Amino acid sequence: MAAVTPPSISIRRARPQDVASVAELGAHVFSITFGHSVSPQQLQAYLSESYSIPATAKDVADPMKDMIVVTSQDGAIVGFALLTRGTSEPCIAHLESTIELQRIYVHPTYHGNGVGKILAKKLEDIAKEQGFKYIWLGVWEENYKAQKVYERLGYRVVGDHGFTIGEVVQTDHIMVKEL
Template sequence: MDSASSSIGIRRAGPQDVTAVAELGAHVFTVTFGHSVSAEQLQAYLNESYSISATAKEVADPMKDMIVATSGDGAIVGFALLTRGSNEPCIAHLESTIELQRIYVHPSNHGNGVGKILVKKLEDIAKERGFQHIWLGAWEENFKAQKVYEKLGYRFVGDHVFTIGDVVQTDLIMVKEL
């Protein structure tokens, strides 16, 4: 582990984190996906998915586990979400699945192992809860993320449509046995 990742703390997100997570989520989504949709469609999606109220709802949802990664000074530099009860047709034949969502790391911390730490922690939580498989969707144009997930043991099993406004995109579905 390098010095940057050794100073990263991981903890469950709480109400005190909602504003920072909402801001980070909106920023990372904009940087990663904003070029692929119109400004109006992007803003509508951000309002729906990364508002304070939407983020507070996710933090409080008993079917979700949100964790945050913090730097040495306590600033939130990443977050990730584990969701029970979601489904995906291409993995319907698998028993005991849980979804890994929104592995978001501030761009200034890319390459420091923060995302891997978040993924590992959520995989551990999924195992503790008795799940046998963990799955995620990765945007078909996010090659960097796909390579990271492959290195972490995820494999491609299908795809699904992800819509933002009137823009239809494809997410590649990846799964890992726990």
């Protein structure tokens, strides 16, 4: 059954003109989710590396990635998600045909409205269309809310890896779902 999109939002592939809005949203959501766990300098360095306009433009243009956005009724980007081919982790290396759900970011004012679920479902549909059998992701061990969402969507923890922000190494749970 296809996900039903609420009438006040729409979902589509990201376009080059979306880069500034996606970069701003990514930096905002990352900051409020993880900012307390690292120094302001380490956070800013990571944001400059991962959520700058050039970094986001590279993600949108990368043929190994699929980025989708959710827009509000007035056209503002309120969420985005990124699917990445060609990545793996040791704990899933034995699985055939995997793809990474690299990011799902939703503006806090849209939390609890099903936007994240819509993004996840759309990425799963894209992955299936491309012939992948498994989708995997890394989620911070302290992001309990996201872990619960992924569990409800059918993902299960299969391992861990380190995620470095500046000089801080945090632990991400690796979760996988069969498509």
